[in-house]
Amino acid sequence: MTKLLSSRAAFGLGACALALSAPAAAQAADVNIYSSRQPALIQPLLDAFTKETGLTTATIFIEKGLEERIKAEGANSPADVVLTVDIGRLDATKQAGVLQPLEDAVIEKDIPAEFRDSGKEWSGVTSRARVVYASKERVGDEAITYESLADPKWKGKICIRSGQHQYNVALVAAYLAHHGEEATRTWLTGLRDNLASAPEGGDRDQARNIAAGQCDIAIGNTYYVGLMQNNEKEPEQKEWANAIKVILPTFENGGTHVNISGMGLAKNAPNRDNAVKFMEFLTTDEAQRIYAEVNYEYPLKPGVTLSETVKSFGELKPDTLSLSDIAANRAKASELVDEVGFDNGPKS
Incomplete structure (x- = not known):
């Protein structure tokens, strides 16, 4: 089960109103994901995660101002995982203080060090x-x-x-x-x-x-x-x-020159253990293949097969x-x- 919410229409109402509305919308999910990625680009991943683990997800799509949104919600933020693109956005999220360091052997084994934050607050998923x-x-x-x-x-x-x-x-x-x-x-x-x-x-x-x-x-x-x-x-x-x-x-x-799509563990993640399971799932062969094929990106985990379209680029x-x-x-x-x-x- 996956719930998908969009904040674009509501964003102009102000951070306070959003901070009040998000928890109620995400209460029933096992993992709450705040994402700047278009919904269609991540839905196959969410479906595969739920099928494998039985854990449900709720996704709030925030095209702009993702880190400001989480910061405004403060300690009551329902955000568990942040998904976004570009090193600039990942770094801005880190600098806003809305992520927490995560030492995780699975992620560190699957994703090369050059695509992970030295402070362990974010990791790449695809490039x-x-x-x-x-x-x-x-x-x-x-x-x-x-x-x-x-x-x-x-x-x-x-x-x-x-x-x-x-x-x-x-x-x-x-x-x-x-x-x-x-x-x-x-x-x-x-x-x-x-x-x-x-x-x-x-x-x-x-x-x-x-x-x-x-x-x-x-x-x-x-x-x-x-x-x-x-x-x-x-x-x-x-x-x-x-x-x-x-x-x-x-x-x-x-x-x-390559850039990445990436993930981070939200500072006040209410479902921390489930969030870590989701982040670890994103580095599995299956998730890397799905993400890369749906979005025509490059897997970051070594050895995962490229889509035929991406192979054609050379x-x-x-x-x-x-x-x-x-x-x-x-x-x-x-x-x-x-x-x-x-x-x-x-x-x-």
Whole structure:
């Protein structure tokens, strides 16, 4: 049994009202999950967990302000487990003080250390790569590095969403960790001036722009390609996906930038033991396979088979840079995006 609640409509009523309403809604569940992930993306996991353990779940979907919500609820919060995406969101949840450390041998055995918080307050579940979407018609099989995106040969040929979006901030933060502030400022300026137009839309929109001939390459997450390729409800998205190929860029001194979906144990989890069982379930072979197949992401547990769609992207060699290092550079990365006027588009 799974209950699914959405806070988007209620969010504007204020944190106090939400704090009062959530406990009553979640009382009957064995595990209460606060999630920023779209409901359809996690439902198969919840069903599998209940089938295996007999434990029920209630999910409250909070698109924005997840950590603020839990903080406002305080000691009476019904939240047991937090599920979210991006190292920035995970770190923000940790910094808000709404998670508790968890030493767990199962999670530590299944999830590599570079995808876990050194303070044990969060762990990755799956990963996604920030890659290049390239026109099948206009771009050859050449290798592309993140550094080369600032090469003038791409002038007027790159599309991207806002530089301040969390996915791009994380990429810039990784660049900072590899190359330092001055080199990153120069790179951002060059990338900005290679844009076909000012950043806008989401990752799927960049594939649409390539299909329409507005640009030759774009930066996007791998899983959006899978979602487009297999979108039966919106066939035009299949056309966008068919117009592009995935190129797995690397840093010149590293691998391909990856980010994660992740989990954390809520600070005041009322059902702590059940919450830990759920978190351990998410690292099992079955859960890793389901999560990866439904969302076209990469399992973090070594040895779990990739979906056929994800295999088609090519062999991923993830950058070994610690996600904690990326999190530590996010504030400076955001500053540099604004400093160079990235979202205003090309200046030359």
